Amino acid sequence: MRSDNRKKLKEALHKALSPLMREKGFKAHPRKDAYIREHEGRTDVFQLVFLEHNSGWRVRPHVGVRHERVENIFHQTSGFEQKYQKDTSTVGASVEAIVVGTNRAYEYILESLSQLDEVANELLNLYVEAAAPYFDR
Known part of the structure; x- marks a missing residue:
């Protein structure tokens, strides 16, 4: 039963977050x-890492930037299977690693659909406050 709940929660979060991120120019890849x-000759990635928590998830946002020319050079010797090469970022980190001067852990608990809007809005706010400036740098 827990896995069914987790699947529903993940799908619902993507459904809620997708239109919000589309407004920022992102395409959802659930x-x-x-x-x-x-964007501007690069690929920006806002990724959610889902870690099991009770009957739901701990959601941790990550950011990545991919520069195709750098990746093409890197993968000449990387040893990565070709099917995984298109998904690597040139630089990236968890959001908490890029936010300087804070003790806040950027992790959101999602255990019920009643938390969905709050978590989606928190993730969008975090994108605006932390991820967007990271991409701009």
């Missing part, structure tokens, strides 16, 4: 738990 946009 199977990758990521939102991706081509």
Whole structure:
């Protein structure tokens, strides 16, 4: 039963977050738990890492930037299977690693659908406050 609840929660979060991220120019990739946009010659990735927590999830946002030319050079010697090469970021980190001067853990608990709007809005606010400036740098 827990896995059914987790699946429903993850799907619902992506359904709620997708239109919000689309407004920022991102396309949803729910199977990758990521939102991706081509922007100024690079690929920006806002990814959600889902960690099991009780009957739901701990959701931890990550950011990544991919520069195709750098990745093409890197994968000449990386040893990554070709099917995984298109999904690597040139640079990236958890959001909490890029936010300087804070003790806040950027992790959101999602255990019921009643928390959905709050978690989706928190993730969007975090994108605006932390991820967007990271991409701009």
